[in-house]
Amino acid sequence: MEATFGQAVQDFYLEQLRLNYRERQERLRAVRNAADALAYVRQVREKIRPLFRLPAEKCPLAVETLGELRFDGFRMEKLRYYSRPGFAVTANLYVPDGLSAPAPAVLEQCGHTAEGKAGPIYQQAARGLALAGCVALVIDPIGQGDRRQFLRVPGFEGACWDEHSIIGRQLIPLGDWLGSWMAWDGIRAIDLLLSRPEVDATRIAVTGTSGGGTATTFVGALDDRISMLAPSCYITSWLRNVSNERPTDNEQMPPGALAAGLEIADFLIAQAPRPTLIMGQKNDFFDARGTREAYEDVAHIYDMLGAPGAVELVIGPSHHTLCVNLREALYSFVTRHAGLPEMRQEPADIPVSTPDELCCAETAPRVARELFAEDARRRIALRPSLSADERQTYFRDALRLELPVMAPAYRVLRETRLGGWAFSRFGLETEPERVMALLLRRDRSVFYHLPEEQGDITLYIPHVDAKDEMAAMPDDGPLWGLDLRGVGELTPAGCYQDRPRENFFRSNGFDYNYAALGMMLDRPYLGGKVRDILGALALLGRGGARVRLVARGQGCVPAQLAAMFAECVVACELIDQPESWAEAVLSDLPALPQSAMLFGAIDHADWR
Template sequence: MRRSLLSVDRQPVRWTRAGSAAGESRAKSRRPQHRPLERLHRMPHMVQEYFVEQAHRFERSRLERLAKLSTKADAEAYVQGVRKKIREAFGPFPERTPLNPRVTRVVERDQYRIENLVFESRPGFFVTANLYVPQGRPFPAPGVVGTCGHSRNGKAAEPYQSFAQALARLGYVVLIYDPIGQGERLQYPDENLKSRVGVGVREHLYAGNQQLLVGEFFGSWRAWDGIRALDYLLTRDEVDPKRIGVTGNSGGGTMTTWLCGVEQRWSMAAPSCFVTSFVRNLENELPADIEQCPPKALALGLDHEDFLAALAPKPVILLAKEKDYFDVRGTEAAYQRLKRLYRLLGAEDHIALFVGPTYHGYSKENREAMYRWFNRATGASQAETEPPLVIEKDETLWCAPRGQVCQLRSRSVFSFTR
């Protein structure tokens, strides 16, 4: 119990000459046990409690500002304000350079085709992606950018190729891409094309921690990949630029949320299993990946919901889970505040919340809630449920030789950082 960690043995110790066996024995018997650890642990949660208190202070200030909003003009000014703050947190993005896209394989299926392709989000920095194009549908069709969570195999993970395939079967053109350090984009591959440091979070931390030393934010790099994915999607004649959505789960929910804040071309969004609040995450001592902590976000008065507010009044649905480690209480509170903001903007029916009954993940229930929401916004389909799916093998979705961009001599994050 914590009380035992705070107790300190204050009995004096009488040290004797080292040559006295009896004295040495008595000294050992009186010597306090684990005293170094006790001294370190007298205030075991001091740093944690300090940061929680600071987060609460920033949150109180932000909630006070929100409470003062009473008119449509107030709400519009708030939206403009958070957009400006988000740009400050994420910093300037690089210059747009040629995408140089190339399709490396086409996979034909019954109701759609998959184009395996590579594009450059930065010069020589390759992004691997699958473009799902529906067959026998009128064009231009609505488009969706799919962002992935921390899956080892990135875009090929079952829940992620599931939503991409299902949307294609419902009439959407979907571009889903591998995150840095996942799928075909390992930054630290060994001779067997396996990660030297561990896929996903560890690859992100290795690259992101190095970037901190030179004033870069890994989350901005991740977001820029998403922006360039949208740039590519909008080059396709099959896509209606006025009907463009973004969705993802977990780490992909993070990216969906951040992308709502930094990019205004979206017409709808569905982040899953991420949106709660910084305070809830700190109180719960929830580990976070480096891209989930935007610089100065708290000091700027930003929270998760503000990145979605930046897209207001466009249609947004928050997807959560009852048993997720991203605290659903924070999700519900964020939804209520967003609902009030949307009400002031005259678009209360453009914000929604769906809470699935199970644990963390882009489960079928949450995917179906996303389909219904996007269908409502676009009119692409009347379907209420997920169509039958055929899950592809990872190799079928590979865009690069042997499934790694290093085989294409892609530059690494480190090559830019150093």
């Protein structure tokens, strides 16, 4: 597989992120006084809330106590509560001994580790906080600890981030995303803390590391009951992540956030001027340069609000972990702002328990995909039957297509040969002045022009690579093929490109990354692929030519959608058709890649 234009997709999205960052910086520079700052805070809050698909009502927590362990200075209760009907969250609650009055409380949210709340660094932080006089609640994220979702699914051997990837893909047709579910788990955890007589409702802190830092940042922006916030090893900028070709986990890329002009720092600004501690690491893949830049953005707003000391920055000397330096910074921050004697140093010999000792799952919890399947079946049953015109209108709007798609400018590229065939190559500028698709002609001779005469044409849309797949196809005369964005010669050269064929389906590979960025920009990656096909059809269909579309595997999805908008297409043959969007939601292990998904489609139509 060649990747001649392997940076095209990356550069396209990087350009979008840079534009978003520049425009946002201009808005921040315009904040010059308290009134401006309050207006900015209000604006980002108004933009953030609609990004989260949170339940309209809260179900009963139905808290269950499943056991208790006692230690020197505190006790630990093993709890289970329900964030949604039938959907359990497992948690450990650390309560200091000898409380004579309600105490400050800290919700701790874990990063990506199989053990979840039983991870040693999370135990150490929670127990250190308990010894400092705080009630500490540590919850298992979805897919971690006692909340693994795919342990009983044959063929699944992945890690927690693989679980997150699968859940994230299943949520896309439902118009939802994993970050909403994790944020809601955290909001319900605050409800649990406030239900406890040991907790002072006016002194509630939230902290977390990595994925837990993400959840902390989101919960802080959504829940006004929080009085302190301390995310760790997450705060940077989306621009830095994209510049560094660093895909992040499914729950860390909110659909619509970039379209709203937001950056990560805005989620901290949304809760200004509550005390906030931003923690990073010198050697973290969450770029510390972005951590400092985010701190400067937040500090600017805090300065204008007259609270310059309420936001703090600590960059640890280590790598991506809640090391002792950051834990001690956390203890100092929480105790100072909670009115407790300041604790600067972690107590020695904090005990660490085994995952079995902390286990809160005496019975098998209900898994998320059961809830997704019920929701999907209900909504499909209510889905209206669309006419051909209504279906076309829905997909035009959902894919963000501007019709008609005109014939794009193209470059005549050097020919290549494979399997006895000559492949003429034409680079299609389906984004302004940027080659995003490559049109190929397989023949015995080389052509340096596109046809203008009438005739019958076959255009092949590949699964992974047009040239490789066309070389193996029968000799039925001239054959055209299209490497659309992200495929074949447009396969991204970075983002885990070591095994490109496998990495179309890798949890955090390039296909996932650019599809997620497309959702963040509200410009679906799938819509771009459809636009690439329509551009090629506009060129090939000149002069009244009739085009037969042939597509294979994942190429079937954009091909089928493009066919409804192109009058020149007289037939559409689909080979090795992938699952429908409904089947992906209902499946235990969906195979459809994220780039073939369309956000919220389940209420309207399916791709086939």
